[in-house]
Amino acid sequence: MSSHPTVLTLQQAAVRLPGQRCFGPYTRSVRAGETLALLGPSGAGKSTLLKLMAGELPAREGQVLLEGKPLHAWPLATLAQRRAVLPQQHGVAFGMPVELVVALGRIARGADAQQATITAAALQRAEAAHLLGRRFDTLSGGEQARVMLARVFAQLWDSPPGWLLVDEPLAALDPGLQLALTEALLGYCHERGHALVAVLHDINLALAAFQRLWLVRAGEIVADLPSNAAAVPALEQLYGVGLHTVQDDDGRPAVLLRRRPAVAAAGVSLA
Numbered sequence: 001m002s003s004h005p006t007v008l009t010l011q012q013a014a015v016r017l018p019g020q021r022c023f024g025p026y027t028r029s030v031r032a033g034e035t036l037a038l039l040g041p042s043g044a045g046k047s048t049l050l051k052l053m054a055g056e057l058p059a060r061e062g063q064v065l066l067e068g069k070p071l072h073a074w075p076l077a078t079l080a081q082r083r084a085v086l087p088q089q090h091g092v093a094f095g096m097p098v099e100l101v102v103a104l105g106r107i108a109r110g111a112d113a114q115q116a117t118i119t120a121a122a123l124q125r126a127e128a129a130h131l132l133g134r135r136f137d138t139l140s141g142g143e144q145a146r147v148m149l150a151r152v153f154a155q156l157w158d159s160p161p162g163w164l165l166v167d168e169p170l171a172a173l174d175p176g177l178q179l180a181l182t183e184a185l186l187g188y189c190h191e192r193g194h195a196l197v198a199v200l201h202d203i204n205l206a207l208a209a210f211q212r213l214w215l216v217r218a219g220e221i222v223a224d225l226p227s228n229a230a231a232v233p234a235l236e237q238l239y240g241v242g243l244h245t246v247q248d249d250d251g252r253p254a255v256l257l258r259r260r261p262a263v264a265a266a267g268v269s270l271a
Helices: 046-054 076-080 098-109 115-125 141-155 175-192 203-209 229-239
Strands: 006-016 022-031 035-039 061-066 083-086 163-167 195-199 212-217 220-226 243-247 253-257
Touching (some): 022 046, 035 046, 035 203, 046 163, 046 195, 076 083, 098 115, 163 175, 212 229, 229 253
Parallel strands (some): 035 212
Antiparallel strands (some): 212 220
């Protein structure tokens, strides 16, 4: 059993979106320093689960606890210093300077004598220091991703161990940038003891970089597994595909998608 304290607890927590099915109930916990990937087919409820964990969606049943205390009982400013969220969409106003975008991560602190220093340090950590002085709307997609990563770094820079929630943070980025940002996230959370929870579609990234997998289907967590080769059969069942397992140079598992039989070549229509 890990000696790290529990940061986040889901106690029979469930959420229902207007006109949609119920998601949950979920009963799970996340410890400080853990890295957890949420995997599942499109529409499975991964982003909804992440929003429930972040407190963006209230629990209709049960509760979500931060260090044993319900999320809704925490002052918003204090909660913002313990959990940071990196969403799929940035929603940043056009023309905003890069340093102001990053400094928004510190807004819950009010008067903040360290804001400029921490903003610069967070940009450096996200390998985006060269973007200081630029306007956010003039940046490429990859540059914007680095700036938004620096924003959540700044938000939790000097906080006690909390958790960082990211929703498909690497979507549409090139492989080199995906690797760089993943390493930056993992290194940052490891140094500060923050838990990292990420919605992912890349199975190999989850197996290579994360310790634990929650497999989500139809609004339920159908498996909670260590991230190793033993998880591959469950991943095959989750996605309804065949996977071939190999090992990388560090001994971590990686998977290759098995090709379906070439039925078209036998004169069978795929339409």
